[in-house]
Amino acid sequence: MSVPILLPAIGEIFTQRSGILNLGLEGVILMGALGGFVGTYYSGSLWVGVMLAVAFGMLFSVIMAVLSVTIRANQVIAGLALTILGAGLSTFLFRIIFGIKKLPPSIEPFQAIKIPVLSEIPILGPVLFQHNILVYLTFVLVIVSAIVLEKTTFGLKVRAVGEHPQAADSKGINVYLIRYICVIIGGAFAGLGGAFLSIGYMNTFLDQMSAGRGFIAVAVVIFARWNPYRALGGAFVFGLASALQLRLQAVGVPIPHQFLLALPYILTILVLISVSKKAEFPKAFTLPYNRGER
Amino acid sequence: MKKILQDSIKGIIPPLVAILLAFLLGGLLMKIAGINPIVAYTSLFKGAFGSNHRIAETIVRAIPLIILALGISIAFKARIWNIGGDGQFTVGAIFAVFVALTFPLPNAILLPLTFIAAFIGGACWGGIAGFVKAKFNANEVITTLMLNYIAFYLLEWLVKGPMMDSNGHGFPQSELINEGLRLPVLLQGTRLHLGLLVAVVLVIGVYMFWRSTLGFKTEIVGQNREVAQYSGIKVNKIIVITMFISAGLAGLAGWNEMFGVHYRLLENISGGYGNLAIVVALLADLNPLGIVVSGFFFAALVTGGNTMQRMEGVPFALVDVIQGLAIIFVISRVVYRRWRDNGARTNNDNGILGKLVSRSGKNERTNSPASNR
Numbered sequence: 115m116s117v118p119i120l121l122p123a124i125g126e127i128f129t130q131r132s133g134i135l136n137l138g139l140e141g142v143i144l145m146g147a148l149g150g151f152v153g154t155y156y157s158g159s160l161w162v163g164v165m166l167a168v169a170f171g172m173l174f175s176v177i178m179a180v181l182s183v184t185i186r187a188n189q190v191i192a193g194l195a196l197t198i199l200g201a202g203l204s205t206f207l208f209r210i211i212f213g214i215k216k217l218p219p220s221i222e223p224f225q226a227i228k229i230p231v232l233s234e235i236p237i238l239g240p241v242l243f244q245h246n247i248l249v250y251l252t253f254v255l256v257i258v259s260a261i262v263l264e265k266t267t268f269g270l271k272v273r274a275v276g277e278h279p280q281a282a283d284s285k286g287i288n289v290y291l292i293r294y295i296c297v298i299i300g301g302a303f304a305g306l307g308g309a310f311l312s313i314g315y316m317n318t319f320l321d322q323m324s325a326g327r328g329f330i331a332v333a334v335v336i337f338a339r340w341n342p343y344r345a346l347g348g349a350f351v352f353g354l355a356s357a358l359q360l361r362l363q364a365v366g367v368p369i370p371h372q373f374l375l376a377l378p379y380i381l382t383i384l385v386l387i388s389v390s391k392k393a394e395f396p397k398a399f400t401l402p403y404n405r406g407e408r
Numbered sequence: 409m410k411k412i413l414q415d416s417i418k419g420i421i422p423p424l425v426a427i428l429l430a431f432l433l434g435g436l437l438m439k440i441a442g443i444n445p446i447v448a449y450t451s452l453f454k455g456a457f458g459s460n461h462r463i464a465e466t467i468v469r470a471i472p473l474i475i476l477a478l479g480i481s482i483a484f485k486a487r488i489w490n491i492g493g494d495g496q497f498t499v500g501a502i503f504a505v506f507v508a509l510t511f512p513l514p515n516a517i518l519l520p521l522t523f524i525a526a527f528i529g530g531a532c533w534g535g536i537a538g539f540v541k542a543k544f545n546a547n548e549v550i551t552t553l554m555l556n557y558i559a560f561y562l563l564e565w566l567v568k569g570p571m572m573d574s575n576g577h578g579f580p581q582s583e584l585i586n587e588g589l590r591l592p593v594l595l596q597g598t599r600l601h602l603g604l605l606v607a608v609v610l611v612i613g614v615y616m617f618w619r620s621t622l623g624f625k626t627e628i629v630g631q632n633r634e635v636a637q638y639s640g641i642k643v644n645k646i647i648v649i650t651m652f653i654s655a656g657l658a659g660l661a662g663w664n665e666m667f668g669v670h671y672r673l674l675e676n677i678s679g680g681y682g683n684l685a686i687v688v689a690l691l692a693d694l695n696p697l698g699i700v701v702s703g704f705f706f707a708a709l710v711t712g713g714n715t716m717q718r719m720e721g722v723p724f725a726l727v728d729v730i731q732g733l734a735i736i737f738v739i740s741r742v743v744y745r746r747w748r749d750n751g752a753r754t755n756n757d758n759g760i761l762g763k764l765v766s767r768s769g770k771n772e773r774t775n776s777p778a779s780n781r
Contacts, residue, residue: 137549141732177736187739190489190549191690195739198683199732202725209723210441321725326557329550336547372565379554383536386546 116346116353117252118143118307118315118324122331123338123345124259125303131263131340132296133276133398134182136175137193139304140328141200146171146308148204151319152211154221163221163313164248164306171305172298174200179297183290186402197328205321220317224248248306248314253346255303260342272296276396279403289403304328326379333382337389340396348385355381423691423702426737430730437729438722448722455715456708462715464598468669470707471603472497472661476685477703478614479530479657481694485618486630486650492537492552493658493682495559496530500659501666502563503529505673506571508585515588522589523663530659531652533559538651542644548651560676567673582673591668601668610657614696617653626650658682684710687731691738706731 122139129136136142146167153159153166174196181192212219224246263269274282275292283289307327312319330352338344359374435445456466476493483490504526511518533555540546566572567580576583591602617623629636629646636643665677688706692698713727 181736181739185740191735191739193549194489194491194686195732195735197732198687198728199736202728202730202732205725206437206723206729207441209725210443326553329553332547333550370565370569372561372568376558376561379557382554383540383546383551386550387540387544390545390547 115315115356116349117249118310119327119331119334119352120256120346120349121252121307121310122300122304122328123334123349124256124342125300125307126331126335127259127263127338127340127342127345128272128296128303129300130335130399131276131396132272132293133279133396133401133403134178134293134297135189135193135332135400136178136182136196136297136300137190137329137332138175138178138196138200139193139300139331140324140326141196141198141204142171142174142178142301142304143308143311143324143328144200144204144322145174146305147312147323148208148308148319149305150309151208151221151312154313155219160221160224160313164309167305167309167312168302169305171301171303171308173301175297175301175304176294178301179294182297182402183293186404189400201322204319208319208321218318218320221313223317224314246314248310252310256342256346263342273396275403276398279398279401283403283405289405293403304331307331330378330382333386336393337385339389339393351385352378352381419693419695419698420701422741423693423698423734423738426691426734426741427705427730429737430733433733434726434730438726443720443722448716448720448726451720451722452709452712452716454712455719456712458715460595461598462711464595464600466704466708466711467604468599468601469711470704471601471607471668472665472681473685473688473707474607474699474703475610475661475664476658476681477688477692477699478610478696479654479661480685480689481692481696481699482614482617482626482657483650483654484630484689485694486626486646488538488541488630488647488650488654489549490534490537490552490651490654491549491682491686492534492555492655493661493685494678494680495552495556495682496534496655496658497662497665497678497681498556498559498563499533499662500526500530500656501662501677502566502673503659504663505582505585505666508589508667509571509583515586519589519667522667523660526659526663526666527656528659530662531656534655534658535648535652538648538655541651542647556682563673563677564675567675571673573672580675584672585667589667590671591664599669603664603668606660606664610660611696611700614657618696622649684731687735690735 122143126136126139149170150163150167152163154163157163177199178192178196181187181195182189226246227250263272271282271287271292274285274287275289279289282292308324311323316323331349334345334348334352337348355378359371359377362369362374363371431449435449438445438448455462457463476497479496480490480493504522507522507525508518511521513521534552537546537548537551537555540551541548564580567582571582573579573581573583594600594602594604618627625636625641625646628639628641629643629650633643636646661681662677666673670677684706685703688699688702692702709727709730713724716722716726717724
C-alpha cells in the first residue's frame with residue numbers, strides 16, 4: 115500500500131532537487147496506470163505493461179518539463195493542467211479502447227512472492243517479505259536513487275542546479291538539460307507507481323484510481339526533506355494508515371468507515387503542518403532559470 | 409470607454425486561441441481514435457444550445473461554476489492556490505441544508521440564515537488551509553485538495569448516517585428542504601432558477617472588491633510578498649482573509665446548487681465543479697467579467713459533453729482533455745510573446761523592447777510561489 119505513494123515520491127525527489135515542483139504527478143500516475151494495463155492486456159506480459167507505463171509516464175512528464183523549463187510557466191498551474199489533462203486523457207483513451215459501457219476488462223496481476231525463511235518471521239515476515247516483485251523492485255530503486263543523488267556526479271549536478279543554477283551554469287552544467295532529465299525521471303517513477311496500481315495492486319484500470327496519491331507523494335517528499343530513505347519511512351506511514359483502515363473495517367470497529375477512508379488525507383495535512391515550517395526547500399525551488407538574465 | 413473596449417478585445421484573444429487550439433487537438437485525438445470530430449462537436453454544440461431547454465440547462469450549470477470561479481480568482485490573484493473548491497462547495501451546502509432542516513423559523517428569516525451558513529461553512533473549510541498556510545507554511549495546494557477528499561467522505565457519512573432521510577427508502581440523501589425555501593424557477597418548464605440573479609450580484613460584488621482597499625492589498629500580496637510586507641501589509645492576515653472569502657464564495661455556490669436545483673443533500677454534490685472552476689478562472693485571467701463568459705462557455709462544454717457521450721458514444725472525458733489542453737495553451741502564450749518580441753528586436757534595433765523582455769522575465773521570478781517559503 116505504500117508503494118504507489120513511494121514511487122512517485124522518489125521520482126519527485128529528483129524533480130524537486132533540480133528546482134522544479136511537479137504538482138502534476140496525479141496525472142502522470144494515471145497515465146502510467148493506463149499504460150501498464152493496456153500493455154499487459156495486449157501483450158499478455160506484465161513486464162511489457164511495466165515498460166509501457168514507464169514510457170507513458172516519461173512522455174507525459176515531458177509536457178511538464180517543457181512548460182516549467184522552456185516556457186518558464188507558473189509550475190503550480192502547469193501541474194494542475196497536467197493533473198486535469200492526465201485524468202481526462204487516461205479515461206478517454208481507456209473508454210476509446212475498451213468501450214463505454216462494457217464491464218471493465220481485467221488481467222492477471224503480479225502475484226505475491228514469499229521469500230523463503232524470511233517470510234516465516236512472525237509479524238515482520240508477512241509485512242516485509244510477502245509481496246509482489248514490484249514492491250521489492252521499489253526497495254531497490256530507493257537505494258539506487260539515494261546513491262545516485264548523494265554519491266554520483268550526476269546527483270551533485272542535480273543538487274547544484276536546484277540550489278544555484280547560475281553557479282552551476284558557470285561551471286558548464288547544462289541547467290535546462292539536467293532539469294529536463296529530472297522531470298522525466300520523476301515521470302518514469304510516477305508511471306511505474308501507476309502501473310503498480312493497475313497491474314500490481316488491482317487487476318484493471320479505473321477512472322481517477324490514483325485518488326490523490328500524487329499530491330500525497332509531494333507531501334511525503336517535503337516530510338522526507340528530499341531524502342529517499344526518509345521518503346520510504348513517510349510512505350510507509352501512509353501505507354500503514356491504509357492497511358489499518360482495511361483491518362479496522364474487517365474487525366468492525368464502531369467508527370464510520372468514511373472516517374477511516376478519510377484518514378490518509380487527514381494524516382497528510384497533519385504531516386504538512388508538522389514539517390513545513392522547518393523544511394529547507396532547494397534554494398532555486400520553483401524558480402525558472404533564464405540563461406540570458408543575470 | 410473606447411480604451412476599455414479595446415483592452416477587453418485584446419484580452420479575449422489569448423484564451424480564445426487557447427480554446428481553439430485545445431478543440432483542434434481534441435479533434436485530432438478523436439480522428440486518431442476513429443471518431444468523426446465534426447459529428448462529435450456538432451452533437452456537443454446541439455447539446456448545449458439546441459433548444460431553449462438546453463440553453464437553460466447550460467445556464468443552470470454556469471451558475472455554480474461562475475460563483476466558484478469568482479472565489480478561486482480571489483485566491484489566485486493573491487497567489488494562494490486554492491484548489492479546494494469542491495470541498496468548500498460541499499461543506500457550504502451541508503451547513504446550509506443543515507440549518508434549513510433544523511431550525512423551525514419563518515422562511516423569510518431562515519433563507520438568509522442558510523445563505524450565511526453556507527458562506528461560513530465554506531469559509532471555515534478553506535480557512536483551515538489558509539490558517540495552516542499562514543501559520544505553518546503548509547502548501548495550500550495539497551491541503552485544499554486533501555480537504556476535498558475529507559469533505560467528500562464527510563458528506564457521504566452524513567447522507568448515509570445522521571442526516572439520512574428516514575422516508576428515503578435507504579437512498580443516500582437528506583430530507584427535502586421545505587418548498588418555501590426553494591429558489592423560484594425563472595423559466596417555466598426548465599430548471600433555470602433565481603440563483604442566476606445571486607450570481608450576477610456576486611459578480612458585481614467581486615468587481616467592487618478589486619476596487620476596495622482590501623482587494624488592492626490582496627493584489628499586492630499576490631504580486632510580491634516582500635513588497636507587501638515592507639509597505640506595512642500584514643501578509644499572513646491577508647492570506648487567511650483571502651482564503652476565507654474565496655472559500656466562502658465556494659460555499660455560496662453550494663448553497664445555490666442546493667436551494668436552486670437539488671433541494672437536498674446527495675452524495676458527491678460538487679461533481680468536479682471545483683476543477684472546472686479553476687479552468688474557468690484561469691482562462692478568464694481572473695477577471696470577474698471574463699469569468700462570466702468563460703463560465704458560461706465551460707458550462708456549455710459540460711452540458712454538451714454529456715449529450716455527445718449519450719448520442720455519439722464519444723467519452724465525456726474528452727471535455728477534461730480539452731480543459732487541460734486549454735490551460736496548457738493559455739500559460740504557453742508567453743512563448744508567442746517572446747517570439748514576437750525577438751522578431752521586433754531583430755527588425756528594429758531599439759533597446760527598449762529588449763529591456764521589456766528581460767523585465768518581464770524578472771517579474772516571473774519574483775512572482776513565483778517560491779517567495780512564500
